[in-house]
Amino acid sequence: MPAPNSAPPPRPILDLAGLTLRLGGLTSLADVSLRQQRGTVLAIVGPNGAGKTSLLDCLTGIRRPSRGSAHFWPTRRVRGAEGAGAEARGPVELVGRSAPAVARLGIARTFQETRxxxxxxxxxxxxxxxxxxxxxxxxxxxxxxxxxxxxxxxxxxxxxxxxxxxxxxxxxxxxxxxxxxxxxxxxxxxxxxxxxPSLLLLDEPAAGVTAVDRAWFAGLVGQLQARGVSVLLAEHDPRLALAVADAVVVLEAGAVVAAGTPAEVGASLAGLGAYRAPGAAGR
Structure with missing residues (x-):
């Protein structure tokens, strides 16, 4: 039994276990596991080709992973995989659902190339x-x-x-x-x-924008949290991710190579010689 005045345990909104995606002869995601707590900003960072967009595609019904699971905790009444209504009392499996079915659960996303x-x-x-x-x-x-x-x-x-x-x-x-x-x-x-949505997936929202827009996007994340929206941010530049996220996962060649708080991941990035922040050469 928890202490009388103890804080309630954190509630998850997303839990991935062993997510693997193979495209032809290439492995785009390799045994990716992570958990995001409700109301937080989780940043997925990594170089181009690390698997960030592939991960978002697997979560939103665009691609079906070769194996693994992706559980999501909805906040309202949802439908079954493709139709029948049901009251969600726990996590819902995302793998195997179509993009419209995932959207009905309360997940929305943006794309690297605007659509x-x-x-x-x-x-x-x-x-x-x-x-x-x-x-x-x-x-x-x-x-x-x-x-x-x-x-x-x-x-x-x-x-x-x-x-x-x-x-x-x-x-x-x-x-x-x-x-x-x-x-x-x-x-x-x-x-x-x-x-x-209760979970918003942003695929490199600040890519190619002006400094003014970049600052606006950084401020947007806090405003979304204030609205009760959890954010999963896929971002190439770790500087932006470390500035706005509550937790950070680093992908490289489809695999998780670091995870933790922004301070923990920031300290470890120097040891990941294959992935440096833009402009970080020589540091």
Whole structure:
């Protein structure tokens, strides 16, 4: 029995055990095991080709690992692997679920290369995410029936709020194709948040952006935590990861080579000669 005033034990949101992915004759992930606590930021860092995106692909139904398990603890009522409703009382296996089924559990993601509806406005891109969560799909968001007008107005209002959250309210009417790179990354995050995830997977969100956008992304992580969203951040540059994460895992050639707090991993990176932070040569 815990002491009367002891803190409650940490609650997990994600637990991976022995996750392995082979693509052709190559091993993209090799026996990856890790655990993320609810409400935290877990950073996965490593050089290009380390397996960061492959890991996110396995968690979101884009690729199916060769072996291993990936358990997720939802925070609300979920559906079965591809349909039947059920109340989640414990962890749910992600392996074997389709991408839409994973999204319904409360997991959203962004991509290394932004994937937006380029011919739609910024506002409509976010509305698509909100309406998809509501169960109507893309066409319901864009071609509503009269009886759905009230829901569409609510979705529009929520989309405006998310655009304000990511600093794009003044670009709401602009087509996504016309937005600069940093704004496109912000828009993709807003659309992902429209699905109301409890776990948000970010695939190198600060890659190729300006210093201003990079600082904004660093601040965003804390704001997401304040909203109750857990964040799994895949990042090439350990400097950003060490600055914003509660825990860090280092991947190299698909395998975990270091894990711990930012201070622990930061101290160990110097000994991992194959992986140095950008600009760290000679240090």
């Amino acid at each position: 937006l509806f380029d011919q739609l406005t910024a506002l409509d891109n976010v509305r698509v995410g909100i309406e998809a969560k509501a169960g109507g799909g893309t066409w319901r968001a864009l071609l509503p029936r009269s009886r759905e007008r009230r829901e569409i107005r609510a979705a529009r209002s929520a989309a405006w709020d998310l655009l304000e959250f990511v600093g794009l309210a003044d670009r709401a009417g602009d087509r996504a194709a016309c937005l600069p790179h940093g704004a496109r990354r912000r828009l993709e995050i807003a659309r992902a948040l429209g699905t109301r």
